[in-house]
Amino acid sequence: MRTPPGGITPVRPEPAAAPSDDGSTDTAVLRALRKIRVPQKQRNRELALLIFAFLVNGSAVVLVQLGAAGEVDPKFLIYLGVLTALALALHITLRIVARDADPFVVPIATVLTGIGLAMIYRLDVHWGRHGWAAYSNRQLAWAGIALVGAILVIVLLRNYRVLFRYTYLFGLAGVVLLLLPMVPGLGTDAGADVWISLGIFSFQPGEIAKICLAIFFAGYLVRTRDSLTSTSKRFLGFTWPRARELGPLLVLWLVSLGIIVMQHDLGTGLLIFGMFVAMLYVATGKTSWVLIGVVLAAGGAxxxxxxxxxxxxRFDNWLNAFDPDLYWSYGGSAxxxxxxxxxxxxxxxxxxLGQGRPWLTPVAESDYIFPSLGEELGLIGLFAILALYMVFTARGLRIGVNGxxxxxxxxxxxxxFTVALQVVIMVGGVTRLIPLTGLATPFLAAGGSSLVANWLIVAILLRISDAVRSRPRVVIG
Incomplete structure (x- = not known):
């Protein structure tokens, strides 16, 4: 059927409801029938991809056990089965309350989480770590918490637009979370000052802060887009904003520099500033904002x-990595x-898998998990992982464009964009394309706070995509 001018596709009107025995219209039955979608194509596609993801994850763990230990340990496979059950629970939840959600997001996140677990487990086998001392067991526990959190978001957040009402509250929460490591008694000495200690475990509040700030940026830009898109003149082929509209960008730039200075956290500062510039460009459509953001970021760096x-x-290790004196120095480029x-x-x-020597690189299970995977999976395996990230980002951007x-x-x-930028920063850092910063590779690296935050991002994308696909069509005639 050809689409008429105006972009509205005519839809055949639904037939009138047949009267029941007592002469009334059985609208309740018809309403229930309209809610039934057989088959649920999106969810069936998701289930097929999830089964493939489960096979990949299970095979990766078995190969690690055979390659590193020479035998199969069913105990860890049982733990992985519990995680598989939680992923299936998330799938069932989507069938019930968000049946039109994107079918690719959950399988991609699942297989990335599983591959990361396999490599972390491989390092635990080499170092002989068992019980709660094993990073893989802790990562499994955090993965379970992350999946439960995603399920709760899907169930409780029926309408994501509710978040818009609390724009400034989320902004305040994001700032408070960023400042928590500076509170006496909460901060830890684990490298950069970005961790807080909660007794039995440590947590990185900046990972949750990036979600709160994303909600704040979205609400703020919707409210102020008209003023931000006002122009004064064109120069060099671009439309440049007026000086007074630069205020929000300058404030975020100063906040990012403050994070770098006070918390020694170059990665989070770049991530927050980059996220705001990207959302500002999408909100205004002005390339000049991107150019100004790049200039400010380069100047600040x-x-x-x-x-x-x-x-x-960090810059010295990047530029002179193979200098022997720098290699052997404390905190050098080794x-x-x-x-x-x-x-x-x-x-x-x-x-x-299980046959390399990734343990030769310090903290191979967290900051350097990408090179660890590259050693045992090769360049082809790294390209496959990057392709998964690319598809994940593309689906998220498509959800946004069709919102x-x-x-x-x-x-x-x-x-x-936050997930994509985090991948670019970390992969670029470990491959010496850019200076290395202290971020976690999404879904792969060991770290509970990062894993929970990224699965919450998955839940938010699922909720938005469900609203996009299930929106009512315009009926003509």
Missing amino acids: FVAWRVLPYVHG QLVDGIFGMAHGGLLGTG QDDFGKLLAVGVS
């Missing part, structure tokens, strides 16, 4: 490099170089 010893060390040699050892096809309202569009784009 240059000043931090010249002034802050912490940032200067970690970066070892990771590069590990990926080179993997070659095109890799050494095979019903401006808030949903900006929120979906914001959280999707």
Whole structure:
């Protein structure tokens, strides 16, 4: 059927309800019939992809056990089965309350989480870590918490537009979460000042803060888009904003620099500023905002490099990584170089799961899990992982572009871009394309706070995509 001018596709009107025996119209039955979708194509597609993801995850763990230990340990497979059951529970929940949600997001997140678990477990086998001392067991527990949290968001957040009402509350929550590591008695000495201790475990509040700030940025830009899109003049082929509209961007730039200076956290500062610039571009459609953001980020990085010893060390390790003196110095480039040699050892096809030596690189289960996977899966395996990230981001951006309202569009784009930017920063850092920063590779790296935050992002995208696909069509005639 050809679409008429105006972009509205005519839909055949539904037939009138047949009267029942008592002469009344049985609208309740018809309403129930309209809610039934047989088959649920999106959910069936998701189930097929999930089964494939479960097979990949289980096979990866078995290969690790055979390659590293020479035998299969059913105990860890049982633990992985519990995680599989939770993923199926999320799928069933979507069938009931969000049957039109995107079918690719959950399988991609599941297989990335499983591959990360297999590599973390592989390192535990080498170091002989067992029980709660094993990073893989803790990662499994956090993965279970993350999936339960995603299910709760899907069930409780029936209408994501409710978040728009609390725009400034989420902004305040994001700032408070970023400041928590500076509270006496809460902060830890684990590298950068971004962790807080809650007794039996540590948590990185900045991971949850990025979600709160994404909600705040989306609500704020929807409210102020008209003023931000006002123009003064065109220069060099671009429409440049007026000076007074630069205020929000400058404030976020200063906040990002403050995070770098006070918490020694270059990654979070770049992530928050990059997310805001991307959402600002989507809200206004003005390329000049991106150019201004890039100039500010480059200027801030240059000043931090010249002034802050912490940032200067990162740049020095990046530019002079293979300097022998720097390699053997404390806090030098040994970690970066070892990771590069590990990926080179993997070659095109890799050494095979459980048969490499990823433990030679310090903190291989967290910051350097990407080089660890590159050694045992090879360049082809790394490309497959990057392709999964690419599809995940593309689905998130598509959800945003097709959104019903401006808030949903900006929120979906914001959280999707956050995942993509985090991958770019970490992969670029461990491959020596850019200076290394202290972020976690989404879904793969060991770290409960990062895993929980990324699965909450999955839940938000599912909720927005369900609203996009299930929106009512316009009936003509």
